[in-house]
Amino acid sequence: MHMTTYRTSFILCLLLVSISACSSASLPVVIKGVATSEIILTSYATAREEQAAHVLQRHVELITGTRIPIVTGATSAKKTHIWIGQAALDKKGDLETITLAGEGHALLTEAPNVYIVGHKGKSVLYGVYSLLETHFGVRKYDAGPVSFKKRSDLVLPDHLHELFESPFIYRESFYPTSTNAEYLDWHKLHRFEDLWGVWGHSFFKFLPPETYFKAHPEYYASVNGKRQATQLCLSNAAVLQLTIAWFKEKIAANPDASYWSIAPMDGAGYCTCSLCSKADAEEGGPQGSLIRFVNAIAKEFPAQQFTTLAYGYTANAPRKTKPAKNVFIQLSTIDANRQLPLSSEPKSAAFRKQLQDWAGCTDNLFIWDYTTQFTAYLNPFPMYDTYQENMQYLSAHGVKGVFEQGGGSTFSDMAPLVSYLQAKLLWNPKADPFAIRKDFLNGYYGKAASFIDAYLNMLLKARDESHAILDIYGSPILSRTNYLSPQWIERYSELLDEAEASVEGSPLFSKRVEAVRLSLEYAVLQQSRSFGVYPHGYLEKLGSAYQVKTNWPARIKHFVFQAKEHGVQELAEGGASPDAYAAEWQEIFANPYLPSLLLGQQVELKGDYVLDYPANGPQTLTDGLVGNTDFSYNWLLFEGLDADAIIKLPLLANQSISLRFNYLIDPRHYIFSPLQVLIQASRDGKNFQTLKEQSLEENYTEGTKVQQKELTFQISSEMKYMRLILKCPNELPNWFSGARTRKPLIALDEITLK
Template identity: 30%
Template sequence: MSVKVIGIITSLLVAMPTWAAYEKDAWVTSQAYPDFHVVVSASASVSEKFAASEFCNYWKKTTGHEIQSSTQAMEKKVNVWIGKEGIPPYLLDGILIDDFGDEDFMIRSRNRGDTRKIQSDHLFILGGRKRGTLYGVYEFFEKVMGVRWLTPEFTWIPPAAPDSIQVQDFAYSPPFEYRETNYRAFVQNPYFALVHRLNGHHLDIPEEWGGHIAYTKAGYAHTFHNLVSPVEYGQSHPDYFSEIKGERHITPHSTQLDLTHPDVFKLVVEKTENILENAAPNEKISSISQMDWPYWCESWPMRTIDELEGAHSGSLIRFINEVADAVAVRFPDILIDTFAYTFTRKPPRFARPRNNVIVRLCSIECDFARPLSDSKSRLNRAFRKDLQGWARITKNLYVWDYTQNWYCFQGPHPNFHVIQPNLKFLSDNGVKGVFEQASPVSPHSDFEYLKGYLIAESLWNPRLDWEEAFNEFVDLYYRDAAPYIREYIALITTKAQKSTQPMTIFSKMEWMDGDTVVAAESIFQRAFAAIQNDEIRERLKIAHLPVQYAALVCPPHVEVATGSYILTRPPSQTFDEYWNMIQSYGITHLQDTPIEELRTRLNGTTPPRHEAIPIVRLQSPFSEVWITPTLGGAVRRWLDQRYHIEVFNGFENPTSNQWIWQEWELMDPDNPAPEKSLASSYQVIQQNTHSVVLQAGLPNGLVLTRTMTLDMNAPVLAYRLGIHNTSSQAILPRLKIHPEIWTQGSKHPELWVKDKDGWVEKEMEPSGTEDIHRGTLDPEGILSWAMRISSRSTILVNAIESSELEALAYYHNPEKDHLNLELIPKQTPLAPGEKREIHSKYEVVERLGMDDNFVRTSQTKR
């Protein structure tokens, strides 16, 4: 086997001579290798003494020569000094060693005869006593001797030592002070994390190995309720928690804290200080961070601050600053950490984090098929704006980044090409710490070893040549199968880059298609036919797992035939075959949830390879409507034939749940869960050319009967929903009518409301997340509401019966290009046998002039 071993680093982070600058100047040749001797002072730190033993250990592995260490230099030896303690001053003439940080180091060589006093050859690996000297040892063996720590089980040692070692003159200070990824390989193997010079919270590296940076027992993230618990205080002090629409929320999963309440401040400071009194020496960061759901407090003081600051981060940072000031009195070396996450991601106008505050900015919304610096990506462009805004006002900016797919860890997620560029971008913009979130428990997420290696190497050196590191790993780990791995990764990376769909961490592989799956499968079959080595074949099988997942669930090829969609999927295993395979590999998690959720998602069955989905088509002289009863009863198309306007655009991809109209679950604030369609399938009860009646029974005993009728004499679509409680118990109908209206590329659709006096434009409330607006309206007195796209001269009018409704709810997401105009029925229980109906009408109007009631100007300004 021929493997290229790299012994020269090609790109460094500091303005110092690189290894390559000395290639022609040999310091010692291989003839001197048996004469190496390690010197470490008796007063060296515990990690420096470990560094001395590590040098001896890896010297034996790389050269075959066993060497000793002692506290004294030896004549006629090549003395390797580990740590700066005990070195005679004459040897350090001209070498500055006083300013090492905990993780800084230098590597310097001297030859006998450099000065009259130097009678033998010396190598100095000197650095911070905490971890710097130890890191210098690993740097030496990686860059000079060619060692590669590829996986916890596989360390590459070159088959032959270099013929010589060049003159060394190198210093390094890592750009990121906090470096962490929680891939399983690092979390479950602290030594593997150590040699990659990671130092974060989840990496249980012992003190004798230099230790690691830890968060306090307050928690690593989403800690509000650890400090002020709604279980403990909710009943007695509801005013400690979020006020929303005038009501205090005390259910744990539907509330945050009221950060303007003086008692909340006192409790947070008290609890934080109590935790710090018992903190371990390495627990230097205490997190005070929002919970992982919305429900930000809207009390008058909170709302006033956030309006002044232009962001929810305003009230958060002001509160965190006050806590940080209080804590600093007793604990001046502690940093207080908080999030800039979803609705707090946008930086405030005026508040400035204190110098003892860390702001952890989260990239959860971004497109990971493209670099964070890509100005063509709207998602990434928005993140970059927030990143640079925080960098201008924050001394301690950290980033919580994401490395894999959080819809399914086993799914293909080709982000290899953005890992290093993203980390360089963060470093260039002043970020001091990075956490790259991954799968810490379940094995065999998508290329976990390769991605973990690239991440660790890039965290240590954000300017490394990632393609060189990538190819080196692939060559060493996959050996003769390397060309096939490269071909496969190039295939799926190109596919993701060319897709118009962003590759977010919650992507359901919208960017993938059957042709790509077939091509990927072909690559692996060629690889299996060519590779006979059992060890490499097993590595190929692991790399093949994402392709097998993609084959099972990838979006189908779609054709529209008369009366149906024809869906075709690539060949795949059966569900049972796939399930048994992943069980045999010990895969325990789908994402943050147990792997059993995959069985639930697919109902334990194999998605059909060839499938016809019936389409109910309604037509009038004005409109055409398409409905798929067996796919959630979704209205997928409404074409207004007068103006050639598509109201819903979901007909192009019938497996997508975007731009369609359904009945959805209404989130229960006491038990929040993601909202979704109420029924997976509806039965056609009655149908003619312009009208249809659909029905679905729900598990709780509710029966929904939906009637949709196109008026043959006017451009109107009538909708009626019957709700019938067929059970023996009273049922609260937690449901809503959920049309996702296509905004046709408009980033600023308008919301209008009509009462007895005419039309008024309503300003939509920002949610705190970039450009997303959501809110509710009291239906009392409202006759109609409408979406207006001024750039297209398009208006969709929805006439309602306000007495039938509890609320009107809107949600605008410009990235997903839709505005929801939702109707929520009365939220009072239905008695057994009781029926309730909601009546509504919809009409497309091309321009304001077509409706004389659009005469009043907006009462609110943008």
């Protein structure tokens, strides 16, 4: 079929739908429970056309209780004839002149005929789903059964001329519903597993280090003058030939794959050998050697389509080399904050420049977008009002496909609504998001809809009024001073109380409201870990000590049970399962806080800590709460600076005492071991003498660990202040393969004295 612009078809569709709405004529499909129509296929119908016919037949029967027949030719002039696919084209030859692109489809009615035609792929099936939703009122809100109203009469308006197509050829919303085949087809979505022969970060699929690195280190990146298995060396001729051979084998085994990814591994450590560096210097960065490598492979397979990632160190467009015609660039929004649309959010300025530059050198642009909080999937993440503006912005800049990465197969904040909104707007960025949201809430939450709507609006209001930043690597703890403050949470909870009360006695709607509450409960539980002995913490005062609040173990147990009921598989990307989360809490209950002579003592810091991760400020070091491997709470971070803390001492006798402190090692997040610790004491808080010093440096390169250090020394009763100094490294260690544009960090936690 002929190609046309999305804008032209959309306006034509609106015009013709408006005209058809004025007509009072109709085509009966079922009247008073009697079939008055038939579905017509050719005798040589494709599997997709047969599927479309049966989908229509099944849903008409669900609505009316009546099965309309599927035939291979009109059987009665008195019936409404629903022609599908090629049968429609054979019946009405001028349908060939309809201008559709991609997976576009059309619905036309000329009594007594209904025509459903598509351009390619699943488009005729999409046409049936569009009819069911637009004219029969059927909804597919999630992976469960469809929603509809029973009726005995079903009719279609005459003189319909509706065209449906999307500006995006690739549309994916990566949420739990994306595993449901009917949901995908209903909403015209794709799955990368179905389209890509190999997806995402793929370098080590071609040359696994465990296979090649020992014998051929030259195949891998030269980092700081040493070959390391971080990325491939893209200027090495053998690497190119081995990769081409890999693709020859895989393409032959999977000839129907639409795309093949050629992309670096997720992380830094790109090659800086002389040849790669020369290419990168000519192209303005490491994207240069990547694009030349990808183009060389694409040249060998002109009938295939390849994708590569503009992400991290390859995000910028090259100066000289343009991607080949069969190469798609998948640009990432990884650095964007999400409280504002991409078109105006300040931190997205780099992305906007990258998009403009890539659009200047290729017409094949996909976007890898991020729409969840990866460090806290359940955490309320109110970017619900930005989706339409983002889709429109991307479409206007020539983007051909969008991957909306949510929580994948695990449940996350408002996942059913978010996926539904994204699906509708990926297909039609001009659709009304408020109407979509209202339709979804009414259908999905029943009588609780108005309260859920108010809850979502309140989240957005709190986000804006508190000037909150929505960081995809944030957490409920980091948001406890803005839109997730205890005061706001109390107001959200009151609305959800009303929502629950409104659907009491309705198990289905109650369970769905319960899933909304789950996100808020997660925020409360996580924040309690940081509040600790303070209000809203999990501890309460008992005499001179503290104990876990009596209701807290049961609260954790209930949360974990509900999380599993609602499909939570992990609470963060690569994070704890609900059972592992329960185990974390059991460890906390076993050792709820650290008793210490310094508990609650005032702390003065001589240097600035990283304000993005404030924990409980200077008092983090004496609040009794122990940090774990998550640096974002219960730790103070110091970037390129020593950790220098002065603590007022309680009354002490002349004695030997032990001081213990914790520090974190997490190279992935630029957190390294301190070089040295110094313990000092003072009578006046100004003049200090050193009591103990010790080297701490260690080259721990893998994973994350909490390190404890205990030092014993003599102290005089005259000493009123103690000072702990952790020396921060001046530069990143030589073995570190990450980007060397940042300063090293050190992380300090609880200081105890006994």
